Amino acid sequence: MRLSAEFVQLNIRFDADALAAEIAAIPEAAWRPHPEGHAGNSALPLVALNGDPLNDGVRGAMAPTSHLTERPYLRQVLAALDAPIGRTRLMRIDGDADATLHVDLNVYWQTRMRIHIPIVTTPDVLFVVGDAQLHMAPGEAWIFDTWHLHNVINPAPTRRIHLVIDTEGSGMIDRLISTGRSYGTPRWLAPLDPPIVQPGQLLNAVFETEAQTLPVVADPQRLTSLSDIIRDGLSAHGEERILTPEIDRFLSAWALLWEGWGPRPGGWRRYADLIHDTSDRLASLPKLAPLSNGLDPANVFRQIVLQPALNTDLMAPASQEAERFDRPVFIVSSPRSGSSLLFETLARARGLMTIGGESHAVIEGIDVLHPASREWSSNRLDASDAAPSTVEALAKRWVAEARDRDGKPPVKGRFRFLEKTPKNSLRIPFLKAAFPDARFVYLFRDERATLASMMEAWRSGRFVTYPQLPHWPGRPWSLLLPEGWREWSQLPLPHLVAEQWRATTQTVLDDLAELPADDWCVVSYDRLVEAPEAEMERLCTFLDLDWDQTLKGPLPASSMTLTPPSPDKWKSQAEELKPALVRVQDLAERARGLFAREPRQRDVPPAEAVLINASPAAPVKIEPFASSHTSNFPELLAAIGGSLVVSTYQSGRVVLLRAQGERLNTHFSAFASPMGMAFDGSKLAIASLSEIWDYRNTPAAAERLHPPGHDACFLPRNMHVTGDIRVHEIAFGRDELWVVNTRFSTLCTLDAEHSFVPRWRPAFVSRLAAEDRCHLNGLAMVDDAPRYATALGVSDVAEGWRANKSAGGVIIDISTDQIVVEGLSMPHSPRIHLGSLWVLESARGELCKVDLATGARETIAALPGFARGLAFHGPYAFVGLSQVREDVFADIPLGQRLAPEDRACGIWVVDVRDGATLAWMRFEGEIQEIFDVQMLPNLRLPDIQEPGSDLVANSIILSDDAMTQVG
Incomplete structure (x- = not known):
């Protein structure tokens, strides 16, 4: 030291x-x-x-x-x-x-x-x-x-x-x-x-020894602190200009990996590659002057920062029996969610082994895994419980009982294994530590039906797990044992099962969030029942299992069924459950939000990618939807009393950002390449690949949403087919919708007969042609009429704007056909706010304010991404940022300012008074590009229903006159 x-x-x-x-x-x-x-x-x-x-x-x-x-x-x-x-x-x-x-x-x-x-x-x-x-x-x-x-x-x-x-x-x-x-x-x-x-002075000479001297993966703060030791020595020799950039590069890349992976095993290969790459770069540096202790600074950095940064060998070694399990699959869910039905159906996959049922006795027959060994605290197990001897004992038990669908035991070597025990929902960290390549399937069922079934299970007496649970005065304990159970002894049964469901679901969601995204997926009970074969095919594709079955007709009732299943069976207990449902609404909404990440193919390129890149060695890896945010982002939305809607054309989703307490709720709706959006209080328009959707807020539909509390529900009323005209921004005028038609370099409106009605195009564009001559993209309205437009270049030839995309952008005054600002770097999202014209210089990542009298622009904030999509509320600017494809960054200023690992995709909140960043939310995984951002003022918890949803199909909107005729 x-x-x-x-x-x-x-x-x-x-x-x-x-x-x-x-x-x-x-x-x-x-x-x-x-x-x-x-x-x-x-x-x-x-x-x-x-x-x-x-x-x-x-x-x-x-x-x-x-x-x-x-x-x-x-x-x-x-x-x-x-x-x-x-x-x-x-x-x-x-x-x-x-x-x-x-x-x-x-x-x-x-x-x-x-x-x-x-x-x-x-x-x-x-x-x-x-x-x-x-x-x-x-x-x-x-x-x-x-x-x-x-x-x-x-x-x-x-x-x-x-x-x-x-x-x-x-x-x-x-x-x-x-x-x-x-x-x-x-x-x-x-x-x-x-x-x-003195000797004997300390009669109870107890001391602790270090439990772990090195972390498996060092956190960025630790590595920065160690690097500072070297930096301090460099300043005396002037070597910082050579070594410091390499140190900064490594620390920045490590921090980015840590943000996405933390210490989880899924990131270990990426960390190792970064260490190897940095070590190679150090080897190519010229010889540096020694530090004050006579040592070579590059070698010191290698020894005290690089080498100890990753220590995967410190993980407990797998047992010989555990090594036989090849990507075992664990079904997790709250009790009575239909996991037995999923288990019994999935067990039909070729080559998949199970023990034929649940593993209560197999697992808890190992003393250290029984809740009695931890004073009956709960069924919770974490990574610290995965001692090699314990894992060995559990693996031996499962291997001894494993059979395939034909009743045959596993042959010598590795095999696929399926396990479903409800208590495992509280053991995800333990199972992941014991079997590092494990896969988890989270089954979600409507909480109303689940709670009703849990009550039925308690009352039946068939699901008693601990008949003489110490210090439990109520009926014999049924189902799993979450932490906190001792506090529920005086609760009526509906509230007891609600707490049991809540504790389990909270644990599952938190634990899954800590796993690499490729290690888990979600399954809907309703979809399993309605389309079992399709669901099995999708799930087996994700799990790399061979599904060779044909499922005709409804699935047979599972072995754990008490009474015949029915979608509305829970309603017989609706009144009894009503007070308890309030306890679980927030978690139920969080669980539903996971269904933007459906079971998917792993490392399989989509058809378009195959056409572009014929090399089978370069598959496209599809990542799930995920996000992170500063703690004050939901606070800011709550203070405003509104929400945001964001279009992400590259991922095919429209996302609602809504504050729910301290958490930011992200609600995804699927559209084909959604781009521009427009909102006027009751109407929401969404431009997609070849259509423009007309949505209307339907308060009566919001009352039917679950959980309760939604203050708006947008349902589709009309859809106009434009064809692929590359619609960018759209805006409501007095009585019509204005559309930026990028492919035809024109501003247009819509009518019932035609794809579009051209209304204006820049004076330098001589004719209507599907050639994207200037990449017209943005529209600012003044007094409900189009006033300013942005384009990426002044060109009258096909895609001529590309020749000077980094500095050829312009803002055009539509009323005079005059260019009022030029020399912009890929401008987007012009807006009039607080009496000023604002624009995003996307290729610089800058929010700018424009002086219309002189054409000068003032940079208010420089942000860490391709800026596109802008909404205002008072002094706050909500700016969309995209990571954008590398070929776009190749010759634009932002590519010089930001390394690839430093570019963000998300929403940044800027105070326009001083340019300070107040908050941010970052998309991760599949979402990498944003086009539009719209503020929904006075709507705290709105919903957008996808075309074809059950609510859309069953919502019949009639006029007041028509309603008088309804009997």
Whole structure:
């Protein structure tokens, strides 16, 4: 550890004679040569890796060796520090020998202080750090700067013995340092007479040892801190211009990976590739001037940052039996969601093994996995429970009982396995740690039907799991046992099952969110019942299973069915359930939001991609929908009292962004390449690939949505087929919808007879032609009439705008046909707000305000993405950002300003008064490009129904006159 002074004496002292007496009883055979082979040096491990005195490693759990357990005063010394103890040894130097001049470069010692306590020494023994040197007296406690060259010199004929303790420190050690004294090349800072800890003073000499010395994946903050050690040394040599960009590049890329993957196994290969690539880049650097300790800075960065950044070998080794499980599949869900039906149907897949039913006894027959072993807290198991011996025992049990659909056991080698036990919904981290390549299938069923079935299960007595659950006064406990169950004893049954459902669903959703996206998918119970064969085909494609069955007619009732299934069966208990449903509404909505990520093909390119890239070695990987946001983003929407609607043409979705408490709710609706949108309070228009959809807010339909609380529901009323005219922005005028027809370089309206009605085109475009001559794209309205348009170039030839896309953009005054601003870099989304004209210079990632009198533009904010899509509310600008294809970035300014890993896709909120970013939400996975952003003021929880939905099919809208005729 690097210190501000060469030496610091701690304000504590020990009885060196008592320590020497304990050490004298150690047989000579227990001493070992120094791990680095220094002549005249030997060591005796007291705390070592896994408690093994023959193991000098520092990667893993530390534990006391047998030498320490037999020596009470040495244990008291460690306990007095009140800190987690790392590797600890007695270090011995023969007479007329030294420790060899060296630097402790291993990252282990960069993050730990090394405490020296002299036990056997003479006044001639000197400790040297840099240009400073001193004698450490017997029983004193010292730390020193291990970053610089140091040595211990013993010129006397007798042996020197020090107790050497490595620790990350503690509050106690901080106090001992702050009340101690420092020494270095200048001088002592204060005299010191430390108090002594006598033998027997600490009767209960208990101390902790380090459970994990290195993380499996280092977090960005840790790596930045380690890198700063090197940066500080570079500034003195002027080498920062060579090495610092490489450090920054690595840290930035690592942080981006961490944001998407964290420490999860799915990201390990990406981390490893980054380390390998960075190491190669370091090798190509010119020779750098050494640091102050004489070491090469590139090599130091490699050793203390790159090498220890990823330590996947520290994960518990898989057992021999567990290795036989090839991507086992675990069905998880709340109780009574239809998991037995899904299990029994999916078990028909070719080559898939099961034990034929649920694994309650198989799992809980292992004592450490039974809730009784953890004082009946719950069925919860996490990664810490996946000890190798436990995993081995569980795997053996499953292998012994596994059979395929024909009743045959698995042959030698790896096999696919399906498991469905409801309690596993509380064990996802355990199962993932035990079987790292596991796949999870989350089954969701309407919470009303599920809660009704759970009540039926409790009342039947057929699902009792713990008939004599300690301290449970109610009816015998049924179904799984979530955390918090003790607090439910006085609840009526509807509220009890609601809490049981809520705790389970919360755990499942949180745990799945921590897994790599490719490791799980969702299945709808309703879709399973309505279209079982299609659902099985989709699910098996995702799971890489061979589905060769034909499912004709409805699925047979599962073995766990109590009464014949019916979609409306729950309604008989609707009144009883009504108060309990309030408890689960938010989670039910969160679960429904997952259905934007349907089971999908894995690593299979779509047809269009095959045509573009004929190489089968470059598959297109389809990522799911996901997002993250600053904590204040939903707060801001809540304060405004509105929501946002965003079009993402590349992913084929329109997304509603809605605040629900502290969470941002994202609701997805599918459209074919949605682009421009327009909203006027009750009407919402959405332009898609070849149609424009006319949506109307239907409050009566909102009342039928579940869960309750929606304040708007937009249903499609009309659809106008335009053909593929590359519609970009659209806007409502007085009595008509204005459409930017990019393919024909014209502004148009619609009528009932034609694809479009051309109304205006730029003066420099001579005729109507489907040639995208200027890439007309944006429209700003003034007094309900079109006033300003943006184009990417002034051109009258097919796609002529491409020749100068980085600086050929213009804003055109539609009323005068004059170009009012030119020289823009791919402008989009012109808007009139607060009396000013605003525009996004997309290719610069900038929000700009335009002076119409002079044509000058002022950059209000520079943002981390291709800016496109703009909405305002008061002083707030909501700006859409896209990552955009690499070929677009190739020759535009944003490509020079932002590396690919620094480009974001999402919504950034900017205060137009000072350009400050107030909040952001970032799309991840499949969504990479945004076109339009619209504010829906005064609508906190709106809904958009896809064409063909059940609600659309069953919502019949009539006039007031017609309603009078309804009997």
